[in-house]
Amino acid sequence: MTALTILLVLVLLLVVFGLLFRLQILTSIFSGTYVREIGMSNRINAVLMLVFMVVGGAAFFWSFSENFNKMNPPIASIHGHAMERMFWTTMTVIGIAFVLTQVILFVYSYKYQHKEGRRAYFFAHNNTIEVVWTIIPAIVMASLIFAGWKAWTRITGPAPKDAVVVEVMGKQFNWLVRYPGRDMKLGVVNYRLIDASNDFGFDLSDKAALDDFTTNGEIHVPKGHPVLIKIRSRDVLHAVYMPHFRVQMYAVPGMPTRFWFTPTMTTDEMRAHLGNPKFDYELACNQICGASHFAMKAKVIVDEPDDYQAWYAKQKPNSANTDMMASYKETSKSAGLGKGGSLGAKAAAIEETGETPATPLSAQTAM
Numbered sequence: 001m002t003a004l005t006i007l008l009v010l011v012l013l014l015v016v017f018g019l020l021f022r023l024q025i026l027t028s029i030f031s032g033t034y035v036r037e038i039g040m041s042n043r044i045n046a047v048l049m050l051v052f053m054v055v056g057g058a059a060f061f062w063s064f065s066e067n068f069n070k071m072n073p074p075i076a077s078i079h080g081h082a083m084e085r086m087f088w089t090t091m092t093v094i095g096i097a098f099v100l101t102q103v104i105l106f107v108y109s110y111k112y113q114h115k116e117g118r119r120a121y122f123f124a125h126n127n128t129i130e131v132v133w134t135i136i137p138a139i140v141m142a143s144l145i146f147a148g149w150k151a152w153t154r155i156t157g158p159a160p161k162d163a164v165v166v167e168v169m170g171k172q173f174n175w176l177v178r179y180p181g182r183d184m185k186l187g188v189v190n191y192r193l194i195d196a197s198n199d200f201g202f203d204l205s206d207k208a209a210l211d212d213f214t215t216n217g218e219i220h221v222p223k224g225h226p227v228l229i230k231i232r233s234r235d236v237l238h239a240v241y242m243p244h245f246r247v248q249m250y251a252v253p254g255m256p257t258r259f260w261f262t263p264t265m266t267t268d269e270m271r272a273h274l275g276n277p278k279f280d281y282e283l284a285c286n287q288i289c290g291a292s293h294f295a296m297k298a299k300v301i302v303d304e305p306d307d308y309q310a311w312y313a314k315q316k317p318n319s320a321n322t323d324m325m326a327s328y329k330e331t332s333k334s335a336g337l338g339k340g341g342s343l344g345a346k347a348a349a350i351e352e353t354g355e356t357p358a359t360p361l362s363a364q365t366a367m
């Protein structure tokens with residue numbers, strides 16, 4: 001109890017001293033004898049603000065223009081141009097607002113640095129200003145978002161019925177590519193069937209899977225024809241990124257996604273356009289997915305429609321691979337899938353995400 005009393009006395013004493021000190025400062029302020037040492041620090045800060053604006057601003061514009069071509073490769077798809085317009089409209093509007101506000105911020109910090117005898121103007125409230133700076137940004141932002149939403153729904157809407165279908169499955173660390181084969185229908189796949197000879201997990205009890213074929217990480221698509229990319233992931237999050245086609249979409253384990261686009265320039269045309277005979281379109285993984293993420297890419301080849309048909313006709317279905325057949329029989333038994341077709345309509349319904357199967361390209365040679 002004594003200790004508590006002593007502690008309480010000490011605390012109260014501290015409070016009294018604090019109040020006395022504060023009182024002393026207030027008296028000296030009102031009697032006009034109070035002097036506060038500002039020194040040079042305020043002036044140095046004000047100048048550094050200007051230096052930061054000029055040097056930082058110059059460095060920003062330099063790095064932007066220096067890397068612009070890397071970020072902005074030539075467009076090789078139809079919707080890419082709509083995206084580009086959207087991007088530059090947004091960039092212009094927010095760019096103007098950004099530059100204006102930043103210049104004002106730094107210039108005013110310099111202009112209104114501490115000066116002896118200068119008092120700040122006390123400005124309480126102004127309804128007109130509040131209304132103006134709320135309504136104008138609200139209208140501008142809402143129009144940008146509305147235009148962006150319209151463009152995005154158009155771009156990500158259902159693919160045309162005659163789209164060529166390619167399925168890509170991301171896995172650590174490469175892309176598996178599957179085509180629907182002659183029947184233009186992707187067969188059922190099942191993760192429980194994945195093994196060394198069946199890395200896509202083809203379920204060969206589904207007839208549609210029998211003519212499906214995979215390629216060696218190469219994606220062929222025809223020029224001037226809609227292409228629907230169906231996207232899966234086998235392990236972690238990946239992202240399908242094809243910068244020239246302005247395509248990007250996540251590959252999510254357990255949740256198929258998709259993106260459709262129409263390529264407008266063949267690989268050869270792009271090589272000529274860039275003056276680079278070694279150029280190839282690429283599909284890169286754009287989601288950090290592990291140690292070898294940097295190397296996770298596939299080659300995309302845009303062919304003339306005739307070349308594409310010729311290439312397609314040459315591909316052999318994976319079911320022709322006897323290893324795969326033998327291992328399928330074994331795995332499907334041990335995975336408890338029973339005899340053929342046990343996955344049934346339910347699994348097939350899950351597989352088909354409402355996309356209409358593609359029709360053979362030859363049906364549209366008018367393209």
Ligand SMILES: [Cu+2]
Pocket residue numbers: 170171237238239285286287288289293296
């Ligand atoms: Cu990845």
